[in-house]
Amino acid sequence: xxxxxxxxxxxxxxxxxxxxxxxxxxxxxxxxxxxxxxxxxxxxxxxxxxxxxxxxxxxxxxxxxxxxxxxxxxxxxxxxxxxxxxxxxxxxxxxxxxxxxxxxxxxxxxxxxxxxxxxxxxxxxxxxxxxxxxxxxxxxxxxxxxxxxxxxxxxxxxxxxxxxxxxxxxxxxxxxxxxxxxxxxxxxxxxxxxxxxxxxxxxxxxxxxxxxxxxxxxxxxxxxxxxxxxxxxxxxxxxxxxxxxxxxxxxxxxxxxxxxxxxxxx
Amino acid sequence: xxxxxxxxxxxxxxxxxxxxxxxxxxxxxxxxxxxxxxxxxxxxxxxxxxxxxxxxxxxxxxxxxxxxxxxxxxxxxxxxxxxxxxxxxxxxxxxxxxxxxxxxxxxxxxxxxxxxxxxxxxxxxxxxxxxxxxxxxxxxxxxxxxxxxxxxxxxxxxxxxxxxxxxxxxxxxxxxxxxxxxxxxxxxxxxxxxxxxxxxxxxxxxxxxxxxxxxxxxxxxxxxxxxxxxxxxxxxxxxxxxxxxxxxxxxxxxxxxxxxxxxxxxxxxxxxxxxxxxxxxxxxxxxxxxxxxxxxxxxxxxxxxxxxxxxxxxxxxxxxxxxxxxxxxxxxxxxxxxxxxxxxxxxxxxxxxxxxxxxxxxxxxxxxxxxxxxxxxxxxxx
Numbered sequence: 001x002x003x004x005x006x007x008x009x010x011x012x013x014x015x016x017x018x019x020x021x022x023x024x025x026x027x028x029x030x031x032x033x034x035x036x037x038x039x040x041x042x043x044x045x046x047x048x049x050x051x052x053x054x055x056x057x058x059x060x061x062x063x064x065x066x067x068x069x070x071x072x073x074x075x076x077x078x079x080x081x082x083x084x085x086x087x088x089x090x091x092x093x094x095x096x097x098x099x100x101x102x103x104x105x106x107x108x109x110x111x112x113x114x115x116x117x118x119x120x121x122x123x124x125x126x127x128x129x130x131x132x133x134x135x136x137x138x139x140x141x142x143x144x145x146x147x148x149x150x151x152x153x154x155x156x157x158x159x160x161x162x163x164x165x166x167x168x169x170x171x172x173x174x175x176x177x178x179x180x181x182x183x184x185x186x187x188x189x190x191x192x193x194x195x196x197x198x199x200x201x202x203x204x205x206x207x208x209x210x211x212x213x214x215x216x217x218x219x220x221x222x223x224x225x226x227x228x229x230x231x232x233x234x235x236x237x238x239x240x241x242x243x244x245x246x247x248x249x250x251x252x253x254x255x256x257x258x259x260x261x262x263x264x265x266x
Numbered sequence: 267x268x269x270x271x272x273x274x275x276x277x278x279x280x281x282x283x284x285x286x287x288x289x290x291x292x293x294x295x296x297x298x299x300x301x302x303x304x305x306x307x308x309x310x311x312x313x314x315x316x317x318x319x320x321x322x323x324x325x326x327x328x329x330x331x332x333x334x335x336x337x338x339x340x341x342x343x344x345x346x347x348x349x350x351x352x353x354x355x356x357x358x359x360x361x362x363x364x365x366x367x368x369x370x371x372x373x374x375x376x377x378x379x380x381x382x383x384x385x386x387x388x389x390x391x392x393x394x395x396x397x398x399x400x401x402x403x404x405x406x407x408x409x410x411x412x413x414x415x416x417x418x419x420x421x422x423x424x425x426x427x428x429x430x431x432x433x434x435x436x437x438x439x440x441x442x443x444x445x446x447x448x449x450x451x452x453x454x455x456x457x458x459x460x461x462x463x464x465x466x467x468x469x470x471x472x473x474x475x476x477x478x479x480x481x482x483x484x485x486x487x488x489x490x491x492x493x494x495x496x497x498x499x500x501x502x503x504x505x506x507x508x509x510x511x512x513x514x515x516x517x518x519x520x521x522x523x524x525x526x527x528x529x530x531x532x533x534x535x536x537x538x539x540x541x542x543x544x545x546x547x548x549x550x551x552x553x554x555x556x557x558x559x560x561x562x563x564x565x566x567x568x569x570x571x572x573x574x575x576x577x578x579x580x581x582x583x584x585x586x587x588x589x590x591x592x593x594x595x596x597x598x599x600x601x602x603x604x605x606x607x608x609x610x611x612x613x614x615x616x617x618x619x620x621x622x623x624x625x626x627x628x629x630x631x632x633x634x635x636x637x638x639x640x641x642x643x644x645x646x647x648x
Contacts, residue, residue, distance in 0.1 A: 012640070055474040056639050075477045083475035089468040093282040105274045106476040134285065150472075 001158065001189045002029035002052070006061035009047050009213075021047040023213040024061070029191055029206075031157075034184055036204035037193040038237065044213040045193035046085065049162045052191070053083040066157050079107060082151030085162030092136035096127055096146040099135065100153055107154040114153075121149045141172045148179050159183060161192035165199065177203065197233045209237050216240040267485065271478050275486025276493075279460060283494065292455050293498050323363045323384040326350040330368035338395045339366075344387065364388070434606045439579050442601035444506060445499035445536055446575050446594070452498025453491050453543040454568050460487045461551030462560035470642065484548070484636045488629065491544035496536060528604040531614060535597040538621035542593065542628050543571060549632035552641050578602050590616060593624045 009022040022044045029035040037045045050056040052063050054074035062069055068076030090099055097118065104114040122131050125145045130138055135146065151159060161180070165173040180190055180203060194200050200207050201221055209216040209224075217224055217240055221233060230236045283289050324346045327336055340347050348362075357365050359375040363384040366372050372388055374381040404410035464470045473483055547564055554560035574594035577583050578601070585599040596617045603609070635641050 050471075050643075053475050055471060056643060075479075078475065078477040081475075085471065087468045088472040088475060090472065091278065091282060091469055092467070093285040094278065098281075102274060102278055103476055106271055106478045 001031040001033075001066060002035075002191065003064040004028065004052065004061075005063065007048065007051055007058050007063060008060040009044075009051060009056065010059045020213050022051065022058075025210070025213070025215045026061075027208055027215060027218040029189055031189055032184065032187045033205045034180065034190045034192070034203055036200035036207045037191065037210055038195070038197060038200045038207050038233070039193075039210035040195055042212075043195075043210045045195075045210060046087075046162050047213075048210070049083075049085070049160050049191070049193055052077075053081060053160050054078060055083070079154065080156055081158045081160050082154070082156040083160045083162075084147055084151050084164055086164075086166050087162070088147065090135045090143060090146055090150070093134055095132050095134055096138075096142075096149065097122070097131045099146060100149055103150050104153045109154060117153060117155070121152050125149055140168065141175065144168065144172050144175055148175070157188060159188060159190045159192070161190065163193055163195070165194070165196070197237065201233045207233070209240055211237075211241055267479065267482055271482045272486045272489070275473075275478075275483055276489045279456075279487060279490035280493065283456060283459075283490070286459075289455060289459070293452060293494070293501060321380070321383075322346050323380065323387065324348070324361070325384065325388075326352050326357070326362050326365040328352070328365070328367040331366055331370055332368075334399065335370065335392075335395060338398075339391070342391060438602035438605040440506070441503060441605055442532065442535075442578050442598050443575060444502050445532065446539060446598065447499075447572065448502040449495040449499035449536060449540050450543055450568060450571055450575075453495035453540060454547055454564050456491050456494045457544060457547030458551050458554075458557050458560040458564055460491060461548050462554035463551075463557040465552070465554075465642070466556045480637050481633060484633055487548060488541070488544050488632070491548060492537070492540045495540035495543060496533075499536060499540075525604075525607065525609075527609060528601075528607075531604045531609065532601050534614075534618055535601050535621070538618065538625040539594055539597055541625035542621070545625065545628035545632040546571070549628070549635045552632075552635045574598070585610075585613060591620065593621050597621055 004025060004027050007022055007025045008020065011019045011021055013019050025044075025048060027035075037048065039045055047056065051058045052065065052070065054070050054077050058070075062071040064070075065077045066080035068080060070077050091102075094102060100118045100121065101114070104118065109117070122128060125148065127142075127145055127149065130142050135143060138146065159180075161176075164176045164180075168176070177199075180192065184190060192203075204221075206218065206220045207224070208218040217227075217236075219227070221236075224233075224236045225231055228236050228239045230239055322344055325339065326348050327339060327350070329349050329351055336347070336349070339345055350365075352365055354365060354367075354373050357373070359378050359381055363378070363381045364372055364374045366388070370392070372385060374385045376382060401410060404413050474480070546567060550563050550567060551560040554563055571594070574592060575598055577589075577592075577595040578598040583589075583599065585596070585603065589599060590596050590613070600610075600614055600617055604614075
């Protein structure tokens, strides 16, 4: 479903020179899988997801998502994905129903189909009470549900979620978690980034550990436990950091990933 | 470019604007305040003028002044004449406004406005007295007609509507200036919200994640900004209209006739100007990180963009070869001429075409900025 090949993003900074936010990252995600990108702040997770969502152009590399190449068919990619992050806020002066209609227009969905889909989403996410209230007057949980609804409007095959639970309380976070689980049950593929290790461990089929733009590992939790001899995901991550693998990405490919292919269960 | 996507963005921006009370107030304020301010001004002006006309001046006149002049001054209803042989240094200018001695010579005190006003009034009165005295003397000598034939220069306005021309000139100066100036303010207000404001509110990434090209997004935003600019200008023009009618009705001799073509041309000229303004402000706003920062940059640019609009209120500036290539100024002068009844279609076509070219360059620069990841997301690592 998703093949990422050597994605790199270099930013030019006047003070610090060239900064590689994402450094030759390659991994794959199988259909129906939940793949977690786990790493601390500044690891490159957001930049990586932005490139996959074709919001940002890579310096090198490309990805194939649902058969569409990010470099040659960005529109095809956007049709296939639903993208949600802390930076994808909603328009404050629109109501939830107006928001869904507005974003729905970009997916070339027939009007009658769009309307019935909107009504179905509003019902299933329990948005009837506030569907006609402008976004700036909604609670955090209501805004979050509207954001999820926006991602659902075109029924994408792939979801890309960038730190979706960041800054949310436990109840609102549960909405996101439940959404992820229900979409997985529908056979959707989900890539989500987080720095909450327990969240990644609980939800993901496979995890990609990322640090300073380098993908340190891309395995299932069990495989990483086997390879490192550690049990807790936190310890596994620190093991990779301490090994210095992120400083020599070329060695990482040879030693840990066996030439760039994932070792996890499909 | 998918027109339905551009239209979706345009309508979303307009809907957001009309639901933003602060932005609406900025646009509609002139409709509410403008007429009130002008009525207050006219009311105060009339009161002052009426007071001025009704006030009587107190004038001391030395008995040595000629009888004829004294009689003439006494017949003036605005003067309270007292024949008084006074010492100039001892005159109390709080009790009397001036003193006329033989010569004639008029003594006044410049610290007292009424004394100055009396001096002005006497200048006019004295000239009238001299003219009437001369006329009487020439008539007595039976040479009045011959004298007039030698010295009198007659003037005739062949347009037949001298006062109306004054009103047309006034409108020719004010209408383009108000429409373009308030259009500038309107585009400036909205552009910051559409560019830096959207960056700050983090909705830019949301719209980038859906299948819409950046060129389609920026076109929708540009159209919204242009629409608001034109709307702001027209709202101000509409707010001015009752006052213009009131002014015209106060002077029955003035017949106000402005051709429909003048308003059509006004719109055609204003359109590329609003595109230039919108493209400049939106493009510049993308470099800012916050709405406030964008407003700071924009204020400086707005002052610069206002300069070419002043040409229409400067006296004796005509449309010429060189002026044709100064964007905005060229259109301002032609709009003024059109309102005054003089339309040169060749010049109009040249200027509109030229300004469209300038607008195209501005739009291209704006589009380049909007497609630059470095500008949108910044140069720092994420």
